[in-house]
Amino acid sequence: MIYLDNAATSWPKPPSVAEAMTDFMDHIGANPGRAGHRLAVKAGQLVYLAREAVAEIFHAPDPLRIVFGYNITESLNLGLKGILNPGDHVITSSMEHNSMIRPLRELQKYGVELSIVKCDVEGRLSPSDVEAQIRSNTKLIAITHASNVVGTLIPIRDIGAICRKHDILMLVDTAQSAGSYPIDMQRDNIDLLGFTGHKSLCGPTGTGGLIIGERVDEKQMKPLIQGGTGSYSEHEEQPFFLPDAMESGTLNGVGLAGLIAGIEWIQKEGLDNIRHHDMMLTQQLINGLLQIPKCIVYGTHDARKQTSTVSFNIKGMASSEVGLRLDEEYDILCRIGLHCAPMAHKTIGTFPNGTVRFGISYFNTNDDIKRAIEAVAGLSQEIT
Amino acid sequence: MSEHQYTILLVYSSSYAVRAEKILRKEGIDTKMIPIPRHISSNCGVCVRIHTDDVNDALEVLDNSNLPLDGVYNLD
Ligand SMILES: Cc1ncc(COP(=O)(O)O)c(C=O)c1O
Numbered sequence: 001m002i003y004l005d006n007a008a009t010s011w012p013k014p015p016s017v018a019e020a021m022t023d024f025m026d027h028i029g030a031n032p033g034r035a036g037h038r039l040a041v042k043a044g045q046l047v048y049l050a051r052e053a054v055a056e057i058f059h060a061p062d063p064l065r066i067v068f069g070y071n072i073t074e075s076l077n078l079g080l081k082g083i084l085n086p087g088d089h090v091i092t093s094s095m096e097h098n099s100m101i102r103p104l105r106e107l108q109k110y111g112v113e114l115s116i117v118k119c120d121v122e123g124r125l126s127p128s129d130v131e132a133q134i135r136s137n138t139k140l141i142a143i144t145h146a147s148n149v150v151g152t153l154i155p156i157r158d159i160g161a162i163c164r165k166h167d168i169l170m171l172v173d174t175a176q177s178a179g180s181y182p183i184d185m186q187r188d189n190i191d192l193l194g195f196t197g198h199k200s201l202c203g204p205t206g207t208g209g210l211i212i213g214e215r216v217d218e219k220q221m222k223p224l225i226q227g228g229t230g231s232y233s234e235h236e237e238q239p240f241f242l243p244d245a246m247e248s249g250t251l252n253g254v255g256l257a258g259l260i261a262g263i264e265w266i267q268k269e270g271l272d273n274i275r276h277h278d279m280m281l282t283q284q285l286i287n288g289l290l291q292i293p294k295c296i297v298y299g300t301h302d303a304r305k306q307t308s309t310v311s312f313n314i315k316g317m318a319s320s321e322v323g324l325r326l327d328e329e330y331d332i333l334c335r336i337g338l339h340c341a342p343m344a345h346k347t348i349g350t351f352p353n354g355t356v357r358f359g360i361s362y363f364n365t366n367d368d369i370k371r372a373i374e375a376v377a378g379l380s381q382e383i384t
Numbered sequence: 385m386s387e388h389q390y391t392i393l394l395v396y397s398s399s400y401a402v403r404a405e406k407i408l409r410k411e412g413i414d415t416k417m418i419p420i421p422r423h424i425s426s427n428c429g430v431c432v433r434i435h436t437d438d439v440n441d442a443l444e445v446l447d448n449s450n451l452p453l454d455g456v457y458n459l460d
Contacts (some may be wrong), residue, residue, distance in 0.1 A: 033398035036419025036430040044417075044430070048402035064399055231397035233428040241396050241452075 002368045004334045007148055007176060007309040007359030009198045009205065014265040017202060017258045024257035032253050033230040043253050050256035051243075053263040057201075057271075058174075058193055059184040060211045065218075067246040068209040068256065072175045072196035073099040074224070075210035078246060079171045079192045080104060080142060082221040086111030088139040093125050093154065094118045094347045095147040098340045100173055104142070113137070119347050122300045123152030131162045140169045145183070146176040149344040149355065150299030151282075151306035153181070160189025169216060175199060176307050179266050180278055180362075191215045197255065200274075200361070202262030207255040210246075218242050225249070274362050278308035281360050281369050285310050288373030294380040298348050298355060308360035313350070314376065316383040322356045322376075330375040334358050389436040392421065393446075394454040397429060404432045404451055411445050413438045424457050433459075 003011050024046065030039035032047040051063035060066060069075050080103045084090055092104060094116050108114050115133040119125045130141060141163055146153050156172055163170040171192040174183055179200030185193055190213060197207030212218055219240065226238045227248030239245055266274065283303035289295050289312050298311040314322055323336035337354040338345050345351040358372060395401050398417075405415045413434060420431045434442050436458060446453060 033430075034428060036417065041417045041430065044398040045402050048399055048406075051399070064403065229397065230429045231427065234426045239396070243399065244397050 002332045002371060004332060004358040004360065004372060006361035007357060008335055010200055010202055010361050012363055013202050013262065016261040016265055017204065020261035021204065021254050021258040024254045032251055046253060047251055047256055050260050053260045054209065057263050058211060059186050061214045065212045065242050066209050067212065067243045068251055070206055071208040072173060072194045075194035075208050076100055076173060077103045078210050078224045079194060080107060081224060083140055083169065084112045087137060089113040089135050089137045090140045090142055091115045091117060091130060091133045091138060092142050093144065095123050095344045096144055097148055097173065100142060100144065101343060121348050123147045123150045123348060125154050127155055127158040127162055130159055134166050138168050140171055142171040144173040146307045147344055148176050148309065149339050149341050150311050150348060151309035152299055153306055157188045164189055176309065180274055180307060182271055185211065185213060197259045201259065202265055203259030204255045206252050207259045212242060218245060277362055278360055279303040281364055282308045282310060284366065284369050285358060285373065289376060292377045292380050294383050295376060298350065309357060311355035311357045313355055314380045314383065317379065319354050319356045322379060325379060326375055332372055332375055390433050390459045391436045391439050392424060392457045392459060393432040393434065394420065394425060395432065396452065396454060400451065401430050401432050404446060407445060407449050407451060408442055413442050
């Protein structure tokens, strides 16, 4: 079987991830940050280690400015709803995932003003187009680092510099880039960074978070939920300090144990090596698909300008049929359709039919890509 | 002072307790995370216990690291 759905969730994971999770269940298990017995202390220490691992890989200012959550969908909701108030203006792009655009559409109902900057058909965004949308009440630019449909990278560092010039904040969705492309919160001028654990960070599902940079005044931010934190229990009001102000309820200790192992594995392999591997296979895939007469490949066609996600269609065959037949006849698993990003498909001209998407990981090989290209060529030969 | 006299450092939360422990241990100060004694606070969390002999050093180190303290209590 060839797994090419890594843009949705990475698989397989490094073996150390499941080992760390089993070890947590067998030997730690307790509630992090609540009781004071030795297992609870160990669980609390592990959660702190997870904060340190995340802070290191993103160069976050402070491990305690990381608010853990269930996934990036929750984190983007926290960032957007926590920062934006009626009357504020926010700018986003036309390549966003629904986890960005839906909370923004919701906020619009309550009087938040929204501008959507159009990307070109390859999914590229021009920073000057973004800057042109800034108004006197613009508070936030909320943007993905890379498209989950075509992989095109967005120049976040330049957009972040524009934000600083105009004294506004930048929120970045790193779902598609974290763990496979270098991200540095300080150098890339990121104020709020959402991440999800189950993609290239190699962790399990149920892990993610929002990193709150130092330009953000957390006292002006609203939490999504309130509840138990294990701190200041005598007070009925939510604590004022991070992460407790935004992070209520028992954390996913077992998941965070896995996330630490995933991040440690990335550090050991080396992000540069991972990126190099992904680029080689991505270019191999793009070049191979471009050779197939009936195949349309979307995006930049340049692995240096994108992540390891490639979208294509076979002219005359629905993406759903391609996906099913790749699975049943060629043992290749991928994702088809709109990929939770209808606006991105409108931008690249593939709405409402969508595309077939291959998402490559460090565990894929040249041979996987060769066989995937042959499979697509085989299917396309049936079209007359 | 006997080395069996302890002092409790109250911090915001268990995350801050882990951080305080890391900072103090790096300076060679012996620490243990324990449940907050009920007579000090009704908080359900943990605090950092150190030897009373180390209090001055500990407070200086934590202050230099900008780690906020909620209180310092000697245990009898
Ligand atoms: C760009 C982008 N943003 C957000 C998400 C949502 O991720 P999650 O389902 O982990 O919240 C995804 C993945 O599906 C994505 O690709």
